[in-house]
Amino acid sequence: xxxxxxxxxxxxxxxxxxxxxxxxxxxxxxxxxxxxxxxxxxxxxxxxxxxxxxxxxxxxxxxxxxxxxxxxxxxxxxxxxxxxxxxxxxxxxxxxxxxxxxxxxxxxxxxxxxxxxxxxxxxxxxxxxxxxxxxxxxxxxxxxxxxxxxxxxxxxxxxxxxxxxxxxxxxxxxxxxxxxxxxxxxxxxxxxxxxxxxxxxxxxxxxxxxxxxxxxxxxxxxxxx
Amino acid sequence: xxxxxxxxxxxxxxxxxxxxxxxxxxxxxxxxxxxxxxxxxxxxxxxxxxxxxxxxxxxxxxxxxxxxxxxxxxxxxxxxxxxxxxxxxxxxxxxxxxxxxxxxxxxxxxxxx
Numbered sequence: 001x002x003x004x005x006x007x008x009x010x011x012x013x014x015x016x017x018x019x020x021x022x023x024x025x026x027x028x029x030x031x032x033x034x035x036x037x038x039x040x041x042x043x044x045x046x047x048x049x050x051x052x053x054x055x056x057x058x059x060x061x062x063x064x065x066x067x068x069x070x071x072x073x074x075x076x077x078x079x080x081x082x083x084x085x086x087x088x089x090x091x092x093x094x095x096x097x098x099x100x101x102x103x104x105x106x107x108x109x110x111x112x113x114x115x116x117x118x119x120x121x122x123x124x125x126x127x128x129x130x131x132x133x134x135x136x137x138x139x140x141x142x143x144x145x146x147x148x149x150x151x152x153x154x155x156x157x158x159x160x161x162x163x164x165x166x167x168x169x170x171x172x173x174x175x176x177x178x179x180x181x182x183x184x185x186x187x188x189x190x191x192x193x194x195x196x197x198x199x200x201x202x203x204x205x206x207x208x209x210x211x212x213x214x215x216x217x218x219x220x221x222x223x224x225x
Numbered sequence: 226x227x228x229x230x231x232x233x234x235x236x237x238x239x240x241x242x243x244x245x246x247x248x249x250x251x252x253x254x255x256x257x258x259x260x261x262x263x264x265x266x267x268x269x270x271x272x273x274x275x276x277x278x279x280x281x282x283x284x285x286x287x288x289x290x291x292x293x294x295x296x297x298x299x300x301x302x303x304x305x306x307x308x309x310x311x312x313x314x315x316x317x318x319x320x321x322x323x324x325x326x327x328x329x330x331x332x333x334x335x336x337x338x
Binding site: 001002003004005006007008009010011012013014015016093094095097125126128129130151152154155158183186187188190 | 227229230231234235237238242243246248250252256261262263299310312320321322324328330331332333334335336337338
């Protein structure tokens with residue numbers, strides 16, 4: 001039996017990345033800005049999405065893709081806001097991938113959309129590795145989780161285009177030190193914008209809306225090739 | 226948990242290349258999996274054993290090459306390998322860094338018969 005050595009040098013996540021590129025091109029064709037929203041479970045991704053829909057719906061055509069391990073709880077909440085929504089359940093899974101997004105795009109009215117909000121599965125590890133074809137990555141960290149999250153999950157925070165510190169209304173009851181949090185992020189991602197928000201009181205959330213609107217303006221002014 | 230799609234992808238890459246050379250058995254697969262990739266080799270091997278059961282890759286040994294994490298200091302540009310979670314430049318003490326390597330995740334080569 002002859003043994004042959006084959007040199008391969010093939011990216012293991014290459015298939016996902018190729019599909020992500022296809023998704024991005026498809027979104028670009030319809031001038032849709034796609035935002036991948038990531039955080040640990042319970043940091044407030046769904047609350048942020050609902051607030052965003054309420055604020056931007058009069059001027060922006062929005063759709064949502066919801067990723068969850070189980071249940072339609074989030075999808076039902078978002079559905080009440082009257083925007084197109086696709087729920088993806090991944091039993092035993094821990095992140096969305098480009099293939100799932102491609103399937104979801106097939107079921108969305110792309111010609112009638114400006115903004116696609118993708119709520120990833122609550123997890124600060126795997127979602128960082130899987131490009132979905134989004135244009136920007138948003139990471140949420142809530143004050144009850146503690147200020148050491150960027151130190152513990154540097155890879156995730158190094159990928160962020162913007163970071164939101166959520167549940168800032170709870171600050172008086174938490175030991176969250178902003179200085180520690182900022183220092184942790186500055187280590188791996190010094191230029192990233194950090195907004196302090198509360199979806200409950202609306203504090204600081206205008207910065208997030210402005211940022212989102214700017215992404216859409218930029219994409220209209222400088223359409224990606 | 227995110228080893229599963231990674232393992233499925235390793236298997237499909239291996240089977241495809243084996244088919245291209247009409248191999249009848251895959252003996253070993255060499256992988257390059259960076260320290261920062263968040264992938265646990267033991268999980269990949271056990272998942273691989275399960276997934277490859279009815280294929281020509283059954284029983285193949287996975288060899289993991291783990292490129293160490295390398296960071297570039299944003300102040301003095303020194304490239305260094307951090308010790309654990311302590312991402313501090315040994316040259317100037319700066320804590321702001323850029324990841325240079327350690328996120329590798331590819332199939333390097335394999336032995337087939």
